Amino acid sequence: MNPASQPSFGKGVKLRYDLDGGVMLLVPEGALVLNAPAAAALALVDGERTFAAIVEAVVAEFEVAPERASEDLGTLFERLEERGFLR
Amino acid sequence: MTPRPLSLLCEVTYRCNLQCPYCYNPVALQRYRDELTTQEWCRVLSEAAELGVVQAHFSGGEPTLRRDLVDLVRAASQVGLYANLITQGTFLDDELLDTLLTAGLDHVQISIQAPQAPLADRIAGTVVHEKKLDALRRVGERDVALTLNCVLHRRNHDSIDEVIALAEGLGITRLELANVQFYGWAYRNREALMPTLKQVRHGETVVAAARERLRGRMEIVYVLPDYFGEFPKPCMSGWGNEFLTVTPNGDVLPCPAAAAITDLRFENVRERPLAQIWSESGAFARFRGTEWMPQPCRSCERRELDWGGCRCQAFLLTGNAGATDPACSRSPDHSVVVALRENRGEVEPVPRRV
Numbered sequence: 001m002n003p004a005s006q007p008s009f010g011k012g013v014k015l016r017y018d019l020d021g022g023v024m025l026l027v028p029e030g031a032l033v034l035n036a037p038a039a040a041a042l043a044l045v046d047g048e049r050t051f052a053a054i055v056e057a058v059v060a061e062f063e064v065a066p067e068r069a070s071e072d073l074g075t076l077f078e079r080l081e082e083r084g085f086l087r
Numbered sequence: 088m089t090p091r092p093l094s095l096l097c098e099v100t101y102r103c104n105l106q107c108p109y110c111y112n113p114v115a116l117q118r119y120r121d122e123l124t125t126q127e128w129c130r131v132l133s134e135a136a137e138l139g140v141v142q143a144h145f146s147g148g149e150p151t152l153r154r155d156l157v158d159l160v161r162a163a164s165q166v167g168l169y170a171n172l173i174t175q176g177t178f179l180d181d182e183l184l185d186t187l188l189t190a191g192l193d194h195v196q197i198s199i200q201a202p203q204a205p206l207a208d209r210i211a212g213t214v215v216h217e218k219k220l221d222a223l224r225r226v227g228e229r230d231v232a233l234t235l236n237c238v239l240h241r242r243n244h245d246s247i248d249e250v251i252a253l254a255e256g257l258g259i260t261r262l263e264l265a266n267v268q269f270y271g272w273a274y275r276n277r278e279a280l281m282p283t284l285k286q287v288r289h290g291e292t293v294v295a296a297a298r299e300r301l302r303g304r305m306e307i308v309y310v311l312p313d314y315f316g317e318f319p320k321p322c323m324s325g326w327g328n329e330f331l332t333v334t335p336n337g338d339v340l341p342c343p344a345a346a347a348i349t350d351l352r353f354e355n356v357r358e359r360p361l362a363q364i365w366s367e368s369g370a371f372a373r374f375r376g377t378e379w380m381p382q383p384c385r386s387c388e389r390r391e392l393d394w395g396g397c398r399c400q401a402f403l404l405t406g407n408a409g410a411t412d413p414a415c416s417r418s419p420d421h422s423v424v425v426a427l428r429e430n431r432g433e434v435e436p437v438p439r440r441v
Contacts, residue, residue: 010232010260011230011231011232011233012193012194012231012232013232014169014193016141016167016169018139024141026141026142026169026193028171028193028194028196028232028234028261029142029144029171029194029196029234031093031094031141031142031169081303082302082303082306083306084260084261084303084305084306
């Protein structure tokens with residue numbers, strides 16, 4: 001994913017927080033369970049923040065190398081984009 | 088430990104103004120006329136949310152025939168459930184749609200019977216195709232997710248390319264091409280609806296090519312045909328594992344087709360809270376997990392992928408809901424499925440009636 005792109009959620013896509021701390025991405029006719037870094041990244045998706053800024057925030061919050069975070073989140077975001085959950 | 092249900096199918100009514108012969112609703116519908124009230128449905132939704140459910144799917148029959156559908160969507164939304172409407176779209180005018188969206192509706196699935204009016208209307212048993220296209224356009228213009236669904240069977244399977252073209256023309260981003268599942272009316276009409284092997288193979292080729300061509304623009308969900316695979320579908324991701332269905336009269340089923348299993352007793356939300364039914368009812372416990380499995384499932388490396396296939400199908404085809412799904416090529420009863428898929432008749436299907 002391009003560092004300058006500003007992802008936003010597709011129609012009918014939203015984050016859901018459970019009382020037990022679990023986070024899911026609810027999508028048309030399905031739910032994806034998210035791990036903590038993925039949940040933190042998607043919580044920052046607002047159509048304005050750039051992908052680079054989102055990666056930076058996740059790196060600051062979790063003990064993870066910037067290259068690794070960029071690669072993992074890039075894969076996740078592209079997969080979600082392909083299915084129309086991010087745009 | 089009892090698993091956590093994620094998804095609740097609310098079959099709010101079995102009434103419908105269409106007569107599609109592929110409907111999976113039960114053939115004997117009289118038992119379901121005493122529908123749950125608004126208040127009872129609201130209680131079910133809030134109990135479901137407490138139980139961990141995250142999505143409510145409003146279906147039927149035709150759910151928009153319930154005058155209180157907007158109240159039910161609002162109730163779902165208020166308890167934090169993702170609200171999904173599964174409709175044939177003929178009553179979805181501007182006013183109803185906007186009220187539903189204000190109430191918190193997240194997603195609409197609209198079905199068509201075929202890509203062109205004459206065939207679509209013939210399958211539906213009434214003139215509705217143009218109305219459906221209007222509804223699709225109306226939903227597409229609004230801020231809500233939309234899926235176009237078409238159930239495929241022998242009478243429309245050859246139009247699969249045109250269904251995809253229609254979806255493209257309408258700007259659809261999610262298309263569900265669902266081969267008919269043989270339950271309820273569809274099971275009764277299986278001889279008239281069974282696709283040919285040639286149609287099934289053609290469908291696979293068309294879908295693979297369209298997925299490649301439309302990557303990133305349209306997601307195509309392809310529901311495989313019931314009787315043509317090597318392995319059975321992992322029905323409901325396992326019995327009593329993620330899914331709950333509540334029928335119009337309040338029966339709680341692990342699968343929308345489960346009422347066909349006449350030797351299980353399903354409990355009703357009018358008599359017991361949903362959470363107790365989910366965790367304690369014998370019908371849910373009966374096929375949960377892998378302990379119940381016979382051979383060849385028990386020692387099969389796919390037992391937690393397929394979950395033994397579909398219990399309802401096992402019952403319909405062998406009389407034993409605890410048998411390996413005959414759709415599996417390893418089932419001792421697989422010859423039944425082979426015979427059924429060859430058994431295509433030039434018979435007219437029986438239109439679904441209420």
